[in-house]
Amino acid sequence: MSYSLDFSAVIDRLPELLVACLATIGLAIAGMSLATIIGVLGVVARRSRFKLLRGFVIGFVELIRNTPFLVQIFFIFFALPQLGLRLNPTVTAIVALALNGGAYAIEIIRGGVDAVPKGQVEAGLALGLGRAQIFRHIILKPALRAVYPSLTSQFIMLTLTTSVCTSIAAYELTSVAQKIEADTFRSFEVYFSITLLYLVISSLMMGVFGLISRLSFSYPVK
Amino acid sequence: MPTIGPNELFFLMQGLKWTIALTLIGFAGGGVFGLLVALARTAEAPSMRRATAGYIAVFQGTPLLMQLFVVYYGVALLGFNIDAWIAVAIAFTLHASAFLGEIWRGGIQAVPKGQTEAARALGLHYRSIMKDVVLPQALRISLPATIGFLVQLIKGTSLAAIVGFVELSRAGQIVSNQTFRPLTVFAIVGLIYFLICWPLSLWGAGVEKRLQTAAR
Numbered sequence: 001m002s003y004s005l006d007f008s009a010v011i012d013r014l015p016e017l018l019v020a021c022l023a024t025i026g027l028a029i030a031g032m033s034l035a036t037i038i039g040v041l042g043v044v045a046r047r048s049r050f051k052l053l054r055g056f057v058i059g060f061v062e063l064i065r066n067t068p069f070l071v072q073i074f075f076i077f078f079a080l081p082q083l084g085l086r087l088n089p090t091v092t093a094i095v096a097l098a099l100n101g102g103a104y105a106i107e108i109i110r111g112g113v114d115a116v117p118k119g120q121v122e123a124g125l126a127l128g129l130g131r132a133q134i135f136r137h138i139i140l141k142p143a144l145r146a147v148y149p150s151l152t153s154q155f156i157m158l159t160l161t162t163s164v165c166t167s168i169a170a171y172e173l174t175s176v177a178q179k180i181e182a183d184t185f186r187s188f189e190v191y192f193s194i195t196l197l198y199l200v201i202s203s204l205m206m207g208v209f210g211l212i213s214r215l216s217f218s219y220p221v222k
Numbered sequence: 223m224p225t226i227g228p229n230e231l232f233f234l235m236q237g238l239k240w241t242i243a244l245t246l247i248g249f250a251g252g253g254v255f256g257l258l259v260a261l262a263r264t265a266e267a268p269s270m271r272r273a274t275a276g277y278i279a280v281f282q283g284t285p286l287l288m289q290l291f292v293v294y295y296g297v298a299l300l301g302f303n304i305d306a307w308i309a310v311a312i313a314f315t316l317h318a319s320a321f322l323g324e325i326w327r328g329g330i331q332a333v334p335k336g337q338t339e340a341a342r343a344l345g346l347h348y349r350s351i352m353k354d355v356v357l358p359q360a361l362r363i364s365l366p367a368t369i370g371f372l373v374q375l376i377k378g379t380s381l382a383a384i385v386g387f388v389e390l391s392r393a394g395q396i397v398s399n400q401t402f403r404p405l406t407v408f409a410i411v412g413l414i415y416f417l418i419c420w421p422l423s424l425w426g427a428g429v430e431k432r433l434q435t436a437a438r
Contacts, residue, residue, distance in 0.1 A: 003299055066373065066419035067412045068380035070391050075412060078404035156283075163285035167384050174287065188299050191291035195284045202283040 009184035010193045020176035021197055027090075027172055028159040028205075031097030035158065036151075038098060039105025040140065043113055046106065057106065064103035069164050072096050077168045089170035093162070101158045108151050112143030145217050152209040156202050163198070173197060224401045226410075237393025238414060240307070244379040244389060247311045249372060252318020259323025261352065264330045274323065281320030287381050289313050294385055310382045314375065321371050329364030330356055366433065369426035373419045380415075390414060 010017070046057045064072065073096040076087065087095065116139050124134040144151075166174035177194040181187050263274040281289065293313035297304060333356050341351040361368075383392035394411035398404040 062420060062423070063412075063416065066377075066423055067415045068377035068391065070380040070383060071394070071408060071412045071415060074391070074395065074398075074404070075408045078398060079408045080405075082403075082405040160283075160285040163287045164381065164384070166287075174285070188292070188295040191288060191295060195288040195292055198284045198288055199280065 005189060006186060007189050007193065009180065009186040010189055013180050016176060016180070017173070017194070017197065020171070020173040021201060023171050023176075024159070024162050024173040025201060027093055027097060027162045027165065027170070028155075030094045031101050031158055031162070032155045034094070034098030035101025035105045035155075038102025039109045039151075042102065042106035043109045044135070046110060047113075061103045061106050064100055065107070069096065069100050069161055070167060072100060073164065073168055089165070089168045092168055093165040093170040093172070096165070097158060097162065100161070101155065104154050104158075105151065108147050108154060109143060111150075112145075112147035113139055115146060116143055142221075148213055148217065152206075152213075155209070156205055159202060159205055160198065226397070226401055226403060226406055230397045230401065230407075231410075233397055234390065234393050234410065234414070237388055237390040240387070240389040241376070241379050241391075242418075244307070244311060244314055244382060245372075245376050248314030248318045248375055248379070251311070251315030252322050252375075255315065255319035256322030256326060259319055260326035260330060263323060263327040278320045278324045281317055282324070286317055286378050287384060289317050290381055290385050306385070306387055310385060310387050314379065314382075317378070318371070318375055321374075322368065325364050325367045325371060326360060328367070329360035329362075332363050333359045363433065366426045366430035369422055369429065373422050373426070376419055376422075377415065 042057050042061070045053050048054060073092065076096050077089070077092045080087070120138050121134055124138045129138070162172055163174040165172055166178060169175055173194060177190050181190045184190070259274050259277065262270040263278070265271060290310060290313045293316065294306070294309045297309045297312065337355055337359070338351055341355045346355070379389055380391040382389050383395065386392070388396070390411060394407050398407040401407065
């Protein structure tokens with residue numbers, strides 16, 4: 001039996017797919033922004049004087065980094081309602097992406113923060129800056145610049161991970177693709193086209209990240 | 223309300239068996255092809271470098287889930303009538319070959335150039351330069367990243383659940399649906415993944431620290 005490829009099913013529903021691409025990008029941006037906030041707060045908490053807080057952050061990072069995203073999103077979506085917390089699919093997806101991306105962001109940003117020379121912090125103290133000012137201007141800014149490449153490649157991974165949100169039927173590119181597949185039975189054509197769309201999305205994001213880097217980190221280091 | 227007894231745990235363990243099997247197949251197959259990718263990526267012929275760069279970019283720029291879907295349905299289109307697990311294993315092998323290829327390319331390029339030049343001056347041919355001089359050092363340098371990818375691969379096998387393959391995550395979903403105890407079931411499933419991945423992560427971090435101290 002020979003099979004002839006027929007992409008008309010995909011072409012007919014291209015508008016639907018493009019809107020779904022926007023939903024995927026939206027999920028990714030929400031996840032990234034929250035992940036960055038969690039990352040910075042997590043690093044602050046990890047440097048706190050309270051042992052319990054430090055332990056909590058370490059435990060959170062290890063737990064998230066050593067379990068699959070699929071199990072995390074299942075846990076939030078199916079298990080938390082048992083504890084009385086019921087979230088809709090989109091909110092679940094954003095929370096799961098934020099927590100997952102946040103754990104990686106904490107590890108990455110911490111690497112950059114630890115690499116800031118001690119002498120610079122002491123110089124800040126000598127200039128009479130407060131603790132918060134020192135953290136913001138002397139530690140965080142150069143640290144974010146230093147870890148920007150690894151942070152953004154982690155964010156590209158996070159964008160690709162949004163596809164897993166289809167498992168709880170959140171509205172994004174993969175779940176729309178699955179719907180089209182169910183309507184047309186053109187499985188290969190649909191998934192092949194979607195794969196290309198993801199490739200375009202991740203390339204676009206890499207371009208934007210490069211642009212942001214050139215715009216905001218163009219000042220000389222020394 | 224049904225409880226989680228030995229039967230349910232046994233079912234989870236059956237799923238775990240497939241999670242481990244998929245990981246091992248993907249890692250072994252990906253290791254073999256990944257080595258070829260890394261060698262081609264650092265080859266002298268520009269066409270080989272470009273082709274493998276594209277291969278890596280495609281696999282790193284698309285979701286693993288899509289790779290699973292495309293291979294799963296693509297293999298059927300090509301007329302092969304094979305078991306689902308073979309299709310999934312092929313997808314994981316391709317995925318792993320691209321990522322390991324990129325990791326080991328970094329390792330090969332991190333070996334000082336003088337080593338290759340010295341080996342060539344001694345009259346060693348390509349095969350021997352790679353096998354006896356460059357690769358042993360390159361693989362050592364890339365060991366932490368390789369372990370890191372192994373953890374990523376173990377977690378990645380959970381996506382086979384979405385294609386309908388019964389590994390640990392899918393087994394958890396089935397048990398959860400039968401017992402109406404998602405909290406306990408997914409906590410157990412998460413714990414199993416954690417107990418496998420965490421020691422590997424610690425090992426990777428330990429190796430990385432040792433390599434850093436050795437390099438100083």
